[in-house]
Amino acid sequence: MSIDPLTVRDRLLEATYVCVTRYGIAKTTVEDVVKQSGISRATIYRHFPGGRDELLRETVAWELGRYFTELADFVAGATDLADLLERGLVHARQSIRRHEVLRKMLDTEPERLLPLLSTESQRTLPFIAAFLHPYLQREADAGRLRPGVDIDTAADYLARGILSLIGSPGRWDFDDPTQVKDLVQTELLGGISRVKQSGC
């Protein structure tokens, strides 16, 4: 029986993930992953020539990918872009606290996770922007965007704002729906969505 190399990779990442939840990052070794996955040390090094460090880094990236995929599923039923951003931000902040492995990394080895949110954000930014793109297109089709807004630029802008807010909420309290609404309408969508008619 031949095994698809992608599958071996996924099995190794999954096994590493299990080891990290069980032993923590600092204590997870390649031997633990061998035992957990049933895959030989030689095969592990063939897929991850950088060994333990690469395996852990890729597991973090994989887990972060799953985090955003789960976030995308959660907001899939949103009625419009503003609703999507509000629900997404609240859920993102709550679930980064719940996500066991990500949280462990924040607590014990933040240096492994943080580059993915900042200096290596080129891995995460396009993912968020690509997810937002069809929602922006739908807003544009419905005539709800300001005239002249470029959808690609808007998606990139929103992705940067969202990633920054997930990393550091700053002045914002994501448990307060009024604040979240204000943030979405003002900082995020102020230049993107058409202004709703008001009295002044």
Add this chain to the structure above:
Amino acid sequence: MSHVMLHQDILPARILDGLLTCVGRVGLAKTTLDDVAREAGCSRATLYRHFPGKQPLLLAAVARDADRVTADVVAAADATDTLADAAGAVVTTGSSALAGHRALVFVLMVEPEALLPYMSFERGDALLANAAARIAPAFARFLPADRALRLAEWLVRMSISYLCSPEENVLFDDARVRTLVEDFVLPGLTQGVHQ
């Protein structure tokens, strides 16, 4: 070799400069206090009298340069006539100062783990609040205090985001900074505000 009497107030600044020169050259981890003392032209004992260790020295250097950068940013904004120009000046001046800071760039590129914990999560919140409070006065002429703070925080977030993705040259392209500021950031934050 001629010995120059160093003024009491100048030596600490020379030591801080010495630290940043060393860090810009070999990074934070490899910089020793001996290197810094040599660079500053003082003895290790003298250095210790001013800064009792590497960490206090580093914190003093960060505090001094944060003061400098934010003062330059506010001065650049004060020299403009419109809110859009002030906001643009904040982004371009701040970004050039940070991108031109050799020690900062070295650490961010080569040993990000030393720096990133100060930029994210709870400590990131403190950094944002601190930077926003220093920069907000640049917008006091145009916006109510709370809007000025919000604008400052948002511009700091956007600048950090672009600075951390080095393939982007947005911050050094005046037309793109204008697009960012005028088309995306300001419309929301100036809503309902009479300028």
